[in-house]
Amino acid sequence: MQHDDNTVQRVLRGVVLPARIRSPWWELGRRLLMALAILTGTVALVYLDREGYYDNTDPTKKVDLVDAIYYTTVTLSTTGYGDITPWSTSARLVNAFVITPARIAFLVLLIGTTLEVLAAQGREMFRVARWRKKMQEHVVVIGYGTKGRSAANTLVQNGTDPETIVVVDPRSTARDEANADGLAVIAGDATRRDVLRRAGVARASQVIITTDHDANTMMATLTVRQINPEAYIVAAVREQDNVPLVRQSGADAVVTSSEAVGRLLGLSSMSPTLGEVMEDLMTYGTGLEVAERDLLVKEVGKQPQSLPDQVIAVVRDEQVYRYFDPVVTQLARGDRLIVVRPAKEQPWAPRPGTHNEDSSLDDD
The missing domain is CATH 3.40.50.720 (NAD(P)-binding Rossmann-like Domain)
Structure with a gap:
């Protein structure tokens, strides 16, 4: 099913929580800020320890802020031209234990963003195609x-x-x-x-x-x-x-x-109790419900008024008859009943205690 830009659910040991769904632009902006933070931090480290670096293209061998920015970009992108190199012990240790992990994190961030976008698009295309294929009689x-x-x-x-x-x-x-x-x-x-x-x-x-x-x-x-x-x-x-x-x-x-x-408002105005009952019938899950169910085998031949359910109509040959209509004085095989019953029962189920009985639609 399609769930992008919406609320989905995660289930963990019986706990159901709404997943936090963020805009793709928000995610992209967050990753760009993280990449910028890595770049800025690395530039600061190189510049503060600039005395430990040689610029082989500069006769003075000194490294300034521009050189620090240049060295950081070519190092994090793994280009590494070699024109600026660390020579002091502190600079080499910083490169080994700080800049190298930062380089890995930088690459993972950029590659991971691309892979995640491509994977998400592929997963969504597959889900939609599978949903369309199985969507029948919906x-x-x-x-x-x-x-x-x-x-x-x-x-x-x-x-x-x-x-x-x-x-x-x-x-x-x-x-x-x-x-x-x-x-x-x-x-x-x-x-x-x-x-x-x-x-x-x-x-x-x-x-x-x-x-x-x-x-x-x-x-x-x-x-x-x-x-x-x-x-x-x-x-x-x-x-x-x-x-x-x-x-x-x-x-x-x-x-x-x-x-x-309007009719419900009028009934409630004339008779609050009648309006309450009507609202109860229209509200799912509490009190009374109007439901439709099959006629049971043992109910064939009986009058609608004699059944445990409160029958209000009978469906026969695709026609609806009120329970007092002479046409349905005796119930016949294939009839369906419109009944008023407790809301706790499933609308299509027979009365409690008769769940294992055959419907009148079943073969002998």
Whole structure:
């Protein structure tokens, strides 16, 4: 997965810490300062002990500041012309035990910087190529604002592997947040075909669209549907009037965010307890949850109201029926149940105590 310029995690003996990620320019500047410090320190050593050096090109044999700078640069770069040489014992000892290690450190610093850049680029290219190769039947989340992030978190909390979620967003802050959450990110405008193709929309199984404007949502939906006619598309719109347009653009499901929030506000105003229950159903991980699960073999032929779970709807032949609908008076093989259940249970799991039982979809 792609993790450059983002927050990644290191795990050491069960301790999870965010890695410190610095800008490449900051790293380059730091290394240049270190190289300059080595040069400056070596020049100072040579100049302070200049009486211990001969300048074979100068009749006076004296070494000045310019000679010290010259000697340092050719020595640290291992060029070594031999025109300036140390002759005193102190100068030779300084060269042996100080300047030689400084020369090694200088070379390691310069070569290490080049190798690290090349190695990092190679590793990143390999990771991206491997990610693209294995990315099949994944989920694409367009827009990583409040709605997009909540949708991605819900998927992850319900068992979806974060490595199978790809975020598309043009904003750097949103991309950083997605990377921090362990998700791959494609930078760009989701209404553009090339951006969606980089996200692998053609091979995606689901696409969640949560842009800031309904017009962008319609354009993104149209483009996604043209690239992938089989993907299941869920889109969020702000205005109820735009729901039919987004559906005509190719969305399988459309959620009206402003209408949902407004209804919740109205219910909370009329009945605080009802609003509390509704918010509980919409909040993951605590209290009650709305979930979908398979019908168990032993539940075939029973009425929805007689099951341990609180059944609110039955899915039969891709149609949704309310639990009181005469069509689903008796549950049949292949039905799926929409239930209200404790949040601690996995949404797709049967009731506690029946986990080893066969689904009605299993063969006899």
